[in-house]
Amino acid sequence: MTTHLVLVGAGHAHLHLLTHADTLQRAGYRITLVAPTRFWYSGRAARLLSGAPRDTCSLDIAALATRHGIEHVTAPFVALDVHTKHVFLADGQHIAFDVLSLNVGSDIVPPTASGSTVPTWGDARYWHVKPIERLDALRQHVLDAAQRHRVLRMVVVGGGPSGVEMAANLAGLSQQLGVANDIRLVTRHSRLLPAAPDAAARWASRQLTRLGVEWQPDIAFDDGAEWLDTLDFSPDDIVLATGLRPAYCVADLPLALDDNGIRIKSTLQSEAHATIFAVGDCASLTDSPLPKRGVEGVRQGPVLLKNLMALQNGTPLDAYHPPATALAIVDMHDRGLALYGKHWLGGRLALRLKRYIDRRFLRLYR
Ligand SMILES: Cc1cc2nc3c(=O)[nH]c(=O)nc-3n(C[C@H](O)[C@H](O)[C@H](O)COP(=O)(O)OP(=O)(O)OC[C@H]3O[C@@H](n4cnc5c(N)ncnc54)[C@H](O)[C@@H]3O)c2cc1C
Structure with a gap:
């Protein structure tokens, strides 16, 4: 049976x-x-x-x-x-x-205090970093801006790994395509990457600056659009990377x-x-x-x-023991930031390591 x-x-x-x-x-x-x-x-x-x-x-x-x-x-x-x-x-x-x-x-995660899933902040277009395949449409949007010689005015909401990845890569892509851009990142925290060591967060901050991304801490989001007034421009696109x-x-x-x-x-x-x-x-x-x-x-x-x-x-089941810590590598376009507990490494080597690990993972299932 x-x-x-x-x-x-x-x-x-x-x-x-x-x-x-x-x-x-x-x-x-x-x-x-x-x-x-x-x-x-x-x-x-x-x-x-x-x-x-x-x-x-x-x-x-x-x-x-x-x-x-x-x-x-x-x-x-x-x-x-x-x-x-x-x-x-x-x-x-x-x-x-x-x-x-x-x-x-x-x-x-909805970014607003009320937990509403569709924020009503201004007239901007919204993008979510999940499901991942939607990022292809976001890329098309940047290509479209390049073709029409339009300035990209974007805000990434969220200063965790996925927000930092998105801001860095949107800026990198815009530079590659020669699109004039004003890309910002805002976070409710006082620093980027709250779970990473301080020095790693400062390194990430310098990389964003190098790529032309300004980031702003301590933005308290709520259902109103007041936080948008703290920016000195009005974004056309808001990319939500507010956690999972x-x-x-x-x-x-x-x-x-x-x-x-x-x-x-x-x-x-x-x-x-x-x-x-x-x-x-x-x-x-x-x-x-x-x-x-x-x-x-x-x-x-x-x-x-x-x-x-x-x-x-009909035999006893095993217990899953989560790892105390695990390697995470943030892709910052042309550099990577590897994080492992209180250890970190920023640079091209970290990015190469990430590409290798990811390719190896996918190969297992091809
Ligand atoms: C931009 C970004 C970058 C990230 N980078 C990393 C990283 O480098 N390393 C890392 O460890 N984590 C990363 N994460 C977190 C990671 O995405 C998730 O933790 C991980 O995907 C969760 O794995 P999972 O197997 O639970 O689910 P998923 O990988 O999300 O897989 C779930 C599957 O279920 C399918 N599914 C969903 N709903 C239904 C339904 N109703 N019916 C049938 N099927 C359904 C989906 O299509 C999907 O294929 C990142 C997240 C984001 C947003």
């Missing part, structure tokens, strides 16, 4: 399952994957913005599923019934499961939830249901809240595989 395993989302941890599908199939699982045809890799977000070919920044999930004998459904997941054990998709389909795993990632929160499709699921996502035990099982797993940015590890970063999903993949096997074999 087979056990129907439904995987929702092809995030980092599920990529590992896809390439180990034969192990799961031998243990008696039939696998269905519910996911878009492409996975967009955030490690290459800045490269996508800078014009790297789309297929070097993403993976062909349809091909991966076919290669591993997995049924693949592309309609987005929208709801879950835990009593009848069905997932519901946007096109009206529903799929019965015995075991379910959710790896649907994250969306941008669990994907919107998770918000109303009938599972134990908190602000960080689906509450999971160290075994990666939902607190509420032993046959439902959640991993990556959509999950909230009850014992130790995790930062939203791809590396967590990468490390959870092998534990998830082991635990799905254990569930099938």
Whole structure:
């Protein structure tokens, strides 16, 4: 008898399952994957913005599923019934499961105090840094400005790694294309990269200045547009890089939830249901809240595989132990900033290291 395993989302941890599908199939699982045809890799977000070919920044999930004998459904997941054990998709389909795993990632945190998802600040056009594939449209927008000889007036909201990456690469791209630009970054904090060492944040600040980006600290955002008055220009575009929160499709699921996502035990099982797993940015590890970063999903993949096997074999499940610290490298267009706990390294070498790590990761799934 087979056990129907439904995987929702092809995030980092599920990529590992896809390439180990034969192990799961031998243990008696039939696998269905519910996911878009492409996975967009955030490690290459800045490269996508800078014009790297789309297929070097993403993976062909349809091909991966076919290669591993997995049924693949592309309609987005929208709801879950835990009593009848069905997932519901946007096109009206529903799929019965015995075991379910959710790896649907994250969306941008609303920057306003009220948590409204569509800010009403002025007349500017809004861009979100997630989903990553939208950065291709942002790049087209910059190309369009170049063709029309229009000045780019942009504000990036958020001084964390993704805001710094976006500001640096928008400025770098504009310079390359010869687009006149006024690109600013604003943050609610008193400094850039609040989780990085002070000296690393100062280095990042100097790089932004070198690229022509002015940044402004201590901007308190609210639902009003007053903060825009603190700028001495009126932006045409606002790029939201205000941090990550669990994907919107998770918000109303009938599972134990908190602000960080689906509450999971160290075994990666939902607190509420032993046959439902959640991993990556959509999950909230009850014992130790995790930062939203791809590396967590990468490390959870092998534990998830082991635990799905254990569930099938009736043996004890393993615990996921998050790393105390992990390497993160911020792509600042022509330099990188590598961060590892209180250690850091800024320069071209760090950027080369990032490109190498990211290429190696994608190669695993091509
Ligand atoms: C600009 C930027 C740069 C970043 N750079 C880095 C970096 O260098 N290193 C790092 O560790 N982190 C980085 N991050 C953070 C990183 O993006 C996330 O932490 C990471 O992608 C989370 O991985 P995940 O596997 O949980 O989800 P994702 O990688 O987001 O994968 C989730 C998948 O689920 C799919 N999905 C979503 N909704 C549905 C649905 N309803 N139905 C079916 N499928 C669905 C999505 O299409 C996606 O393929 C960056 C973030 C941003 C915004």
